[in-house]
Amino acid sequence: MPPAEARAAFRAGRRVPTAGFSAGYAQANLLCLPRADAYDFLVFAQRNPKSCPVLEVTEPGAVAAPTFDGDLRTDLPAYRVYRHGELVEERTDVTDLWRADLVSFLIGCSFTFEAALLADEVPVRHVEDGGNVPMYRTSRACRSAGALSGPLVVSMRPIPAEQVADAVRITSRYPAVHGAPVHVGAPEQLGITDLAVPDFGDPVGIRPGEVPVFWACGVTPQAAVMQSAPDFAIGHAPGHMAITDARDAQFQVP
Amino acid sequence: MPPAEARAAFRAGRRVPTAGFSAGYAQANLLCLPRADAYDFLVFAQRNPKSCPVLEVTEPGAVAAPTFDGDLRTDLPAYRVYRHGELVEERTDVTDLWRADLVSFLIGCSFTFEAALLADEVPVRHVEDGGNVPMYRTSRACRSAGALSGPLVVSMRPIPAEQVADAVRITSRYPAVHGAPVHVGAPEQLGITDLAVPDFGDPVGIRPGEVPVFWACGVTPQAAVMQSAPDFAIGHAPGHMAITDARDAQFQVP
Secondary structure (H helix, E strand, C coil), X not given: CCHHHHHHHHHCCCCCCCCCCCCCEEEEEEEEEEHHHHHHHHHHHHHCCCCCCEEEECCCCCCCECCECCCCCXXXXXXXXXXXXXXXXXXXXXXXXXXXCEEEEEEECCHHHHHHHHHCCCCCHHHHHCCCCCEEEEEEECCCECCECCEEEEEEEEEEHHHHHHHHHXXXXXXXXXXXXXXXXXXXXXXXXXXXXXXXXCCCCCCCCEEEEEEECCCHHHHHHHHHCCCEEEEECCCCCEEEEEEHHHHCCC | CCHHXXXXXXXXXXXXXXXXXCCCEEEEEEEEEEHHHHHHHHHHHHHCCCCCCEEEECCCCCCCECCECCCCCCCCCCEEEEECCEEEEEECCCHHHCCCCEEEXXXXXXXXXXXXXXXXXXXXXXXXXXXXXXXXXXXXECCCECCECCEEEXXXXXXXXXXXXXXXXXXXXXXXXXXXXXXXXXHHHHCCCCCCCCCECCCCCCCCCEEEEEEECCCXXXXXXXXXXXXXXXXXXXXXXXXXXXXHHHHCCC
């Protein structure tokens, strides 16, 4: 399904996680903030590039961008609305909440490197399960910027021990979509006490001989919003991403 | 010479291009702008990541940063001062021009990948010559952001034809310091009419069988300052970089 078609389906009200949609095209995390808060977020993103790799910044009020030829208010399957740091609503259309001063940030998503993992036969459990990737708030603080601070959020994929090096090598080629893992094994060092209870997404099983591998996650900006409590923010619902017109291959180095 | 020692020498007044200083440590382009202009620059950098890879953003007024344990007002060998887009002065100390609202941006520098080129015996002509890399304003416009617009500036290295692929492969592993070339051969397509007359730095000879290879250059932000004319800005003098405490190796992927 090409990106324009997927976006049209979501605009028409289809509400579904986007994993596996529009293969070959990059999916992105969304964060919309008033212009008054946007500088702090850009500095926050620069200081935390593994969790917040910014792919696009719109003009204030704009609902499209060169890499997103759609309508950011309607073309994601689901949104989360925050007021003063509280998640107040989840909905499929934010048109009536839109403001002329809202700046939208599209932030790289690890779905891009999952295709590369699968192409080398590195298993991706939540894709096998047909679910959402498990995500965890960690005990690690991001570097703060102005009024914005918050914990690092990670996604986790169980990888067979003999393929951990492959998973590192492959994902490190995609720095604009979180890149190499931030942690391999030892979840307790990240303050994660129970892998079976993720903070976002669905739990996955870890089989004997598999190691939990952790990547920085694009939900980190929303965790910063919850901790720092700007007046107003909109994000995507975890796993319900913006499907862009940018090709995954564009983000591969070398 | 460790970074702290090099910075002390420059602080004491030594005025010399920094190529070859503090091997293994990243050098950086500097741009200082009033906070009121800093948002536009961060968006400009996000939209032009090959020429403006931001490594660090300081707090307003700050003269140091986690990756620069020195004094940004004195520890570069030379600075350029701009008022309303005009280069009004070049000097070795900007302490008396400093303002509490100045935000400093440290921007990746291609000197980092030159060490990797040399390690694989890809020649780097201006290093052989002991001069500054030749840099050219191109006819290509950067993507603009708010009040900031300007041409892409490139650096050029002549590479033997049989090593061009190596040069691409090696430099593409360093996206945070300009990464892969933006152009290989055909300078006229970039609007460069005479390679012997660079806009910044020193000309270098191109030998038979060599191809001019062009990388996005960290002088691009200063070209944007000259075109867009913010009230006040400070940059490094081309080739006279900020020597940081960050290791070159930190910027290598995969």
